[in-house]
Amino acid sequence: MNVAIAGAGIAGGYLAGLLEKRGIVPDVYDGALHTTTCKCRSCGWGVPMGIQTYLTDVGLDLNDYLIEPMSPMHFDDLVAGTPLCTIHKPRLLQDFRKKATMKRQNVGMDELDDYDIVVDATGIHRALLPPCRSDLALPTLQHRVSVECEGTTRLEAGVYGNRIPGLGYLWIFPVGHDQYHIGIGGIGPIKHENILERFYRESSERFSFAIKCSCQDSIRVASPYHSTPFYERRERSDGTSQLIIGVGESIGTVSPFTGEGIVHSLECAKILADTWPNPERYTRSVLARFAWMKRERETLDYLLSTEGKGGPRMRDRWRFFRSARRSEIELPMIEAFKQMGSLSLWVENTDC
Numbered sequence: 428m429n430v431a432i433a434g435a436g437i438a439g440g441y442l443a444g445l446l447e448k449r450g451i452v453p454d455v456y457d458g459a460l461h462t463t464t465c466k467c468r469s470c471g472w473g474v475p476m477g478i479q480t481y482l483t484d485v486g487l488d489l490n491d492y493l494i495e496p497m498s499p500m501h502f503d504d505l506v507a508g509t510p511l512c513t514i515h516k517p518r519l520l521q522d523f524r525k526k527a528t529m530k531r532q533n534v535g536m537d538e539l540d541d542y543d544i545v546v547d548a549t550g551i552h553r554a555l556l557p558p559c560r561s562d563l564a565l566p567t568l569q570h571r572v573s574v575e576c577e578g579t580t581r582l583e584a585g586v587y588g589n590r591i592p593g594l595g596y597l598w599i600f601p602v603g604h605d606q607y608h609i610g611i612g613g614i615g616p617i618k619h620e621n622i623l624e625r626f627y628r629e630s631s632e633r634f635s636f637a638i639k640c641s642c643q644d645s646i647r648v649a650s651p652y653h654s655t656p657f658y659e660r661r662e663r664s665d666g667t668s669q670l671i672i673g674v675g676e677s678i679g680t681v682s683p684f685t686g687e688g689i690v691h692s693l694e695c696a697k698i699l700a701d702t703w704p705n706p707e708r709y710t711r712s713v714l715a716r717f718a719w720m721k722r723e724r725e726t727l728d729y730l731l732s733t734e735g736k737g738g739p740r741m742r743d744r745w746r747f748f749r750s751a752r753r754s755e756i757e758l759p760m761i762e763a764f765k766q767m768g769s770l771s772l773w774v775e776n777t778d779c
């Protein structure tokens with residue numbers, strides 16, 4: 428059976444390793460056409476320490492990629508313990524790719540006629556599958572910044588929802604050698620550039636910032652439920668059937684509230700390898716495993732609607748709290764509920 432994976436990002440690279448362990452050696456295509464200095468897709472490098480379980484499956488060790496634990500971490504005015512850390516994602520992708528049969532080009536369906544199964548692991552591009560039934564993208568802007576402290580206080584890891592007039596947040600993730608990813612993800616009438624500039628201005632008494640790299644991208648926050656179909660059967664030029672099947676962000680395995688997609692895309696790849704090659708069973712398993720993402724998406728849809736301008740409902744606050752708990756972030760319940768309240772201000776302030 429000939430297998431191709433389009434996309435050697437987190438999901439595609441990991442899937443290649445899992446399939447190889449099952450005796451299937453796919454061809455992996457990725458042109459890596461990225462203008463970022465790290466030569467991978469614009470992205471944050473924040474993950475839970477629990478990523479180790481996935482790495483173990485392909486013989487890798489978190490310690491080889493760990494940059495810094497992010498505990499404690501700031502959540503607006505709160506400080507909480509977290510199991511989060513930053514990892515050197517480009518190095519991890521490189522190690523996934525080392526083990527794969529790599530072809531350094533981007534592909535479309537025309538180049539893939541020879542394969543019996545083609546995996547769409549192209550992330551936000553979803554280059555091979557038909558469009559999602561109800562897509563939703565979170566626009567982002569991220570800088571890689573060198574930071575010098577004016578005093579003795581170091582810039583600490585954090586996420587700040589109250590700096591955004593719409594749905595989203597500003598994040599500060601340390602990436603080593605006094606450098607940070609400082610980014611904004613937000614839906615609605617938000618001028619991402621202005622918010623980052625304001626953050627630098629307001630912090631300038633304590634820190635000086637030098638921007639090293641800047642990139643814009645979008646994250647699919649549609650949820651898997653709204654990103655169906657996950658697969659399609661197509662007739663090849665010789666009349667035989669070919670299966671195209673999506674994995675990772677191409678089928679929406681990203682938390683709609685937080686935009687975290689790394690660990691969820693690894694989990695999705697694992698489900699695909701475990702159900703290989705049964706697309707019906709895979710679809711059922713992914714929808715069941717990530718059912719909570721459908722509920723988070725429902726909250727986003729509500730807050731983006733006219734009705735939602737009054738602010739989050741009790742169920743939205745509960746989902747926010749559950750989201751923090753799922754990530755093992757130790758936010759006290761009452762405070763977490765209050766934080767969610769800041770979203771109610773969202774469309775009002777359009778001058779940011």
Ligand SMILES: Cc1cc2nc3c(=O)[nH]c(=O)nc-3n(C[C@H](O)[C@H](O)[C@H](O)COP(=O)(O)OP(=O)(O)OC[C@H]3O[C@@H](n4cnc5c(N)ncnc54)[C@H](O)[C@@H]3O)c2cc1C
Nearest residue numbers: 434436437438470471473533534549550675676687688689
């Ligand atoms: C600014 C930003 C910050 C983020 N921060 C975090 C974070 O801190 N933590 C977290 O968990 N998630 C974060 N995410 C989300 C996370 O990066 C993604 O959800 C995750 O990388 C998805 O993995 P993937 O393999 O599905 O897709 P990707 O990692 O996007 O990989 C897709 C691959 O497909 C390749 N490709 C595209 N088109 C083609 C084609 N036609 N042929 C062949 N190859 C192709 C691309 O080059 C790429 O390598 C962030 C995203 C952004 C944009």
